[in-house]
Amino acid sequence: MLEVADLHAYYGKSHILQGVSFQVQEGEIVSLLGRNGVGRSTTIKTIMGEVEPHGSIRFKGEEIAGKKSFEIANLGIGYVPENRDIFPTLTVRQNLQLGLKSMRQEGRWNLEEVFSMFPNLAERADVVGGVLSGGEQQMLCMCRTLMGDPDMIMIDEPTEGLAPKIVAQVANLLQEIAKRGVAILLVEQKLNIALKISHRLYVMGHGQVIYEGTPDSLMQADAVRAEWLEV
Amino acid sequence: MLDVFIFATLNGLVTGLLLFMLASGLTLIFSMMGVLNFAHASFYMLGAYFAYSISLYFGFWTGLIFAPLIVGVLGAFVERYGLRRVHQAGHVAELVFTFGLAFLIEEAVQFFWGPGTKNYQQPELLDFPLFTLFGQEFPAYRGFMIGISITIFIGLYYLLTRSRIGIIIQAAITHPKTVANLGHNVPLIFMGVFGVGTALAGVAGVIAGPVLTTFPGMAVVLGSIVFVIVVIGGLGSLAGAFIASLLIGLLQSYAIASDVGVPDLLNLLGLEFARDHPLTDLWTMTLPQIAPILPFLLLVLVLIFRPTGLLGKREQ
Ligand SMILES: Nc1ncnc2c1ncn2[C@@H]1O[C@H](COP(=O)(O)OP(=O)(O)O)[C@@H](O)[C@H]1O
Numbered sequence A: 001m002l003e004v005a006d007l008h009a010y011y012g013k014s015h016i017l018q019g020v021s022f023q024v025q026e027g028e029i030v031s032l033l034g035r036n037g038v039g040r041s042t043t044i045k046t047i048m049g050e051v052e053p054h055g056s057i058r059f060k061g062e063e064i065a066g067k068k069s070f071e072i073a074n075l076g077i078g079y080v081p082e083n084r085d086i087f088p089t090l091t092v093r094q095n096l097q098l099g100l101k102s103m104r105q106e107g108r109w110n111l112e113e114v115f116s117m118f119p120n121l122a123e124r125a126d127v128v129g130g131v132l133s134g135g136e137q138q139m140l141c142m143c144r145t146l147m148g149d150p151d152m153i154m155i156d157e158p159t160e161g162l163a164p165k166i167v168a169q170v171a172n173l174l175q176e177i178a179k180r181g182v183a184i185l186l187v188e189q190k191l192n193i194a195l196k197i198s199h200r201l202y203v204m205g206h207g208q209v210i211y212e213g214t215p216d217s218l219m220q221a222d223a224v225r226a227e228w229l230e231v
Numbered sequence B: 001m002l003d004v005f006i007f008a009t010l011n012g013l014v015t016g017l018l019l020f021m022l023a024s025g026l027t028l029i030f031s032m033m034g035v036l037n038f039a040h041a042s043f044y045m046l047g048a049y050f051a052y053s054i055s056l057y058f059g060f061w062t063g064l065i066f067a068p069l070i071v072g073v074l075g076a077f078v079e080r081y082g083l084r085r086v087h088q089a090g091h092v093a094e095l096v097f098t099f100g101l102a103f104l105i106e107e108a109v110q111f112f113w114g115p116g117t118k119n120y121q122q123p124e125l126l127d128f129p130l131f132t133l134f135g136q137e138f139p140a141y142r143g144f145m146i147g148i149s150i151t152i153f154i155g156l157y158y159l160l161t162r163s164r165i166g167i168i169i170q171a172a173i174t175h176p177k178t179v180a181n182l183g184h185n186v187p188l189i190f191m192g193v194f195g196v197g198t199a200l201a202g203v204a205g206v207i208a209g210p211v212l213t214t215f216p217g218m219a220v221v222l223g224s225i226v227f228v229i230v231v232i233g234g235l236g237s238l239a240g241a242f243i244a245s246l247l248i249g250l251l252q253s254y255a256i257a258s259d260v261g262v263p264d265l266l267n268l269l270g271l272e273f274a275r276d277h278p279l280t281d282l283w284t285m286t287l288p289q290i291a292p293i294l295p296f297l298l299l300v301l302v303l304i305f306r307p308t309g310l311l312g313k314r315e316q
């Protein structure tokens, strides 16, 4: 579904992505792991067209490198950024409506369904987003992206700063999303939920992918974990 | 006394609403682009001139509908092929661009319509007194100006706060990238807002032209006051612009209607002044004479005591 090949990206003169390659198949949960600053966020921003790509990014067989963010979104890629930028002055319901790509959209998700999955959000449907807790904002951000009915979503560190109970909720939601046939590219630093829910995973170090495997194989690969993941 | 007050209030309302029709578009455009569009009042002038020309052949009402449409399309065109290209070069370049555009439009107006005042008339249909109070008539056309402004503002308010497109616009102003990532074409939205903003200025020109006279200097006259309003209201604040528009409209209207001079005020304070004082001209000014500079006096006061404007937010 998504094939990234020899992707390079720059911030000014600094060469951040130095030939990143990986794939995500349909319906798959794939994790992109690595320490802070190795270029995981830059990778998904580059796929989304926020950072200028050099290299090939194919989605559903179509080359998307060079397209604009909104065109990429409309081809079916959803992006949940790490800063959880919900719109603080709009209500929960309005935040979700923003995710809809058109008025008459019939997708895998709709407002009632999201509300029944998240009673918290339903209760606060007409409250402005700014007053939600961190966990609720993360859920709102993910649900907003789902409203646009993407075929693949890229989520940047969704569990960052959340309590363990809410981390488990996020993991459940991701599995529910995958069950409905939406592929997931999950960026994480910690291993816990990535090992639990991923089908396959990649480890990044210094702007390149340095390991590819499954949760089981990564558990065996002590040297990789020690050098590239654990503190 | 009461009759003077009532009529001054009504006239102030007419002016204030008219000013807000310009200030609202200017503020919205400022929120999006981060740049004050110096040519905004030029679109107001174009509205008046287009409507004048259309009215010669098809009457006032056709002009009321089509002149703003033409102005809006022109505005969208300016954004798409002008401002958007200049945007990469930074804010100063954008400012210079809008400045140049204002001159260009003024020159073009003089070229096509000549330097004189145009005989742009209000429609005969509205040429009657709406009511008579204390023996003074209030023209129906002014009532129409109030009505049409309020109708437009209510419509815009609902569009902006209740409709899907309004929510997208609000979000795009503060978080353009996030909105783009959700699949919305932000540049197209901005072009649309620019077009609607200039169309609003066009409407203001169409309805103000017959009252405030249609001449090539009309953009400069109103434009400077509109800038004062957006600064007083707080850059980027629609509510602030609304309050400031009414404030200035009413203030000017009261000043003009009042028959008070500075000497009277000084006398009230128990002060006398000498006839042969070198500053006699200053002492003997009357409020109606001061009225045109009132907005600027208010601007100075606001900048001294509340530099962010009435409802402006502090820069982070
Ligand atoms: N906007 C930016 N401008 C300049 N450098 C940046 C910017 N964003 C990130 N970087 C740098 O790019 C590198 C990769 O960052 P990032 O992709 O955010 O890493 P990760 O998400 O894996 O923690 C880091 O060295 C970071 O300092």
Ligand SMILES: [Mg+2]
Binding pocket: A037, A040, A041, A042, A082, A156
């Ligand atoms: Mg990151």
